[in-house]
Amino acid sequence: MANVNCNPNSASDTLTLDGIRDSLIRQEDSIVFSLIERARFPLNGKMYLHNHASIPGFSGSLVEFIVRETEDVQAKAGRYENPEENPFFPENLPRPLVHPHKYPKVLHPSGASINMNKAIWDFYFKEFLPLLVSDGDDGNYAATAASDLACLQALSRRIHCGKYVAEVKFRDAPNEYEGPIRSQERDTLMELLTFKAVEEQVKKRVEKKAMVFGQEVTLNNTSGGGKHKIDPSLASLLYDKWVMPLTKEVEVEYLLRRLE
Numbered sequence: 001m002a003n004v005n006c007n008p009n010s011a012s013d014t015l016t017l018d019g020i021r022d023s024l025i026r027q028e029d030s031i032v033f034s035l036i037e038r039a040r041f042p043l044n045g046k047m048y049l050h051n052h053a054s055i056p057g058f059s060g061s062l063v064e065f066i067v068r069e070t071e072d073v074q075a076k077a078g079r080y081e082n083p084e085e086n087p088f089f090p091e092n093l094p095r096p097l098v099h100p101h102k103y104p105k106v107l108h109p110s111g112a113s114i115n116m117n118k119a120i121w122d123f124y125f126k127e128f129l130p131l132l133v134s135d136g137d138d139g140n141y142a143a144t145a146a147s148d149l150a151c152l153q154a155l156s157r158r159i160h161c162g163k164y165v166a167e168v169k170f171r172d173a174p175n176e177y178e179g180p181i182r183s184q185e186r187d188t189l190m191e192l193l194t195f196k197a198v199e200e201q202v203k204k205r206v207e208k209k210a211m212v213f214g215q216e217v218t219l220n221n222t223s224g225g226g227k228h229k230i231d232p233s234l235a236s237l238l239y240d241k242w243v244m245p246l247t248k249e250v251e252v253e254y255l256l257r258r259l260e
């Protein structure tokens, strides 16, 4: 069965750049669908206000409450034992209550501590969401927060796959990477790992996916009049401005620690 996550050959230790890129392409589907689902609801801005919900014993926004509680139960079920998964609120998470699954150890151990979720949380709520959804409040706060979390988790998984991308790039050309790693040259590492032509294809493909997945499907020939559930150019903006730069930041951070 195809594995949709970062390491497509998770049964073995073989990593290939093509295999990981295939999995990043598959994850575009999850991200675009999660955006379409979130865009069913208006902004519902009160959910994001500190202490607006007055939850006894809790200080924070309603969305933070829902994310923390969801991560708590998922941690008990072992979700964060998977090196591909990173919590948004890692502090004080409970231990798993289930028997541990043995995930293959393909990453360098120092990579485990890289967690970009604070930056993902900030750009998603402060910059991207207002572009994606309409203004307004329909009161469906719990369902809206659940769909925010689906978007955040899909984005986080994709961006942290940068660890696997960096590992395979290092294994493929250790001689090129070792010098700049030893001298901790961020800019040289960034140049070495960047493939502009691949990035251009990614932007075009996600825009096309948003167009195709977000069109109205009817049984007669009258199409939805070119209406789309989300603005396709937003998908390409999301990748250009945030997803790919953060993936590359994960790659650089991983490489900087690769020889520890």
Ligand SMILES: C=C(O[C@@H]1C=C(C(=O)O)C=C[C@H]1O)C(=O)O
Residues within 6 Å of the ligand: 021, 024, 165, 193, 194, 195, 196, 198, 199, 202, 243, 244, 245, 247, 248
């Ligand atoms: C992920 C990779 O590294 C970089 C980041 C990319 C991305 O986030 O999609 C694409 C190309 C590279 O500049 C890759 O080479 O595939």
